Amino acid sequence: MSWTVDVHNPRAGDDFLLILKELMLPGGHRRPYSVWMAGDYPRALDGLCKLLSLDMRVIDPAWMGMKLRKLLNYGEPLGDFMARVPGEQRQQNFPSTIGYVARLIIHRYAMLGVLDERGYPLNEMGVLEIPENDRERVRAAYTVLRGKRCKECGNAAVIHKDGCEFCTACGAIGACG
Numbered sequence: 001m002s003w004t005v006d007v008h009n010p011r012a013g014d015d016f017l018l019i020l021k022e023l024m025l026p027g028g029h030r031r032p033y034s035v036w037m038a039g040d041y042p043r044a045l046d047g048l049c050k051l052l053s054l055d056m057r058v059i060d061p062a063w064m065g066m067k068l069r070k071l072l073n074y075g076e077p078l079g080d081f082m083a084r085v086p087g088e089q090r091q092q093n094f095p096s097t098i099g100y101v102a103r104l105i106i107h108r109y110a111m112l113g114v115l116d117e118r119g120y121p122l123n124e125m126g127v128l129e130i131p132e133n134d135r136e137r138v139r140a141a142y143t144v145l146r147g148k149r150c151k152e153c154g155n156a157a158v159i160h161k162d163g164c165e166f167c168t169a170c171g172a173i174g175a176c177g
Contacts, residue, residue, distance in 0.1 A: 001021070001022045001023070001024070001030065002019055002020060002021045002022060003019075003020045003022065003032070003108050004017055004018065004019050004020075005017070005018045005086075005104050006018075007083075007097065007100060007101065007104070008083075009079065009081045009083075009096075009097045009100070010081065011078055011079060011080065011081050012076065012078065012079045012081070012096075012097055013040065014040060014041045014042075014097045015039055015040045015041075016037045016038060016039030016040060016041040017037065017038045017039055018035070018036075018037055018101060018104060019035070019036040019037070019038065020032040020034070020035055020036075020105065020108055021033060021034040021035075021036065022112075029112070029113070029114075029155075030112050030154060031056075031061075031112060031114060032056055032105070032108060032109065032112075033053070033056050033057060034053045034056065035049040035052045035053050035056070035105070036049060037049060041097070045097075045098070048098065052064075052067065052068075052105070055067050059125065060121070060125040061109065061114045061115055061121045061125075062120070062121045062124070062125065064109070064115070065106070065109070065115045065119040065120055065121055066119075068102045068105055068106050068109075068119050069102075069106075069118075069119040071098055071099060071101075071102035072099050072102050072103060072106075072119075073095055073099060074095060074096050074098045074099050074102070075095040075096055075099070076095070076096040076097070076098070079095065079096040079097060080093055080094065080095050080096065081093070081094060081097075081100075082094075083100050085103075086103060086104050086107035086108075087107055087110075087111075087117070087170065087171055087172075106118075106119045110169075110170060110171075111152060111153035111155075111169065111170035111172075112153055112154070112155065112169070112170075113153070113155045113157065113169035113170075117171075145157060145159050145168045147159040147167075147168070148165070150167040150169060150170060150172055151172070151174070152167060152170050152172035153167060153169050153170040153172065155167065155169040155170070157169040157170075158172075158174065163176055163177065164176035164177075
C-alpha cells in the first residue's frame with residue numbers, strides 16, 4: 001500500500017512524485033514506514049527521504065511529528081512557492097519544497113489518525129512528551145470518534161455532522177442530505 005502526491009515547485013525546478021509506503025499494523029491501523037521520490041528533484045533529498053524513513057520506524061509517532069514540524073519552516077533561496085494546502089481547497093505560500101513535503105507527510109499521518117494536522121500525536125505513548133501548555137489544547141481539538149469506514153483514509157471514523165458525512169480522523173466530507 002502506498003499514498004502518492006505530485007509535487008511541482010516551478011521556482012526551484014522540482015517536479016516529482018512523493019511516495020509514502022505504508023504497512024498494516026495489528027488492529028487494522030495503517031502507518032507510513034518509508035518515503036520515496038521519483039522525478040526531477042535535487043538528489044540530496046534522497047538522503048532526507050532515507051532519514052525520514054528511519055525515523056518512521058520509531059514506535060512513538062511523536063518522534064516523527066517532532067521531525068516533521070522542524071522541517072515545516074525550512075527555507076531555500078528562491079525556493080518559496082504557492083501550492084494547495086493538503087486537505088483544503090485553498091493555496092498558501094510554502095517556504096520550500098522540503099517544507100511542503102513535510103506538510104504533506106503530516107497530512108497523511110493525520111488522515112490515518114496518527115498525528116493531528118499540526119503534527120502532534122493523537123495518542124501519547126510516553127516516549128516523547130508533548131509540551132504541557134499544548135497537551136490539553138491538542139486533546140480537545142482532535143478527538144477521533146468511532147463511525148463508518150472512511151473512503152479517503154480507511155479509518156472507522158465517519159459520523160454525521162451538520163447533515164453531511166464527516167470523517168473525524170482526516171476531515172473528509174462525504175455525502176450530504
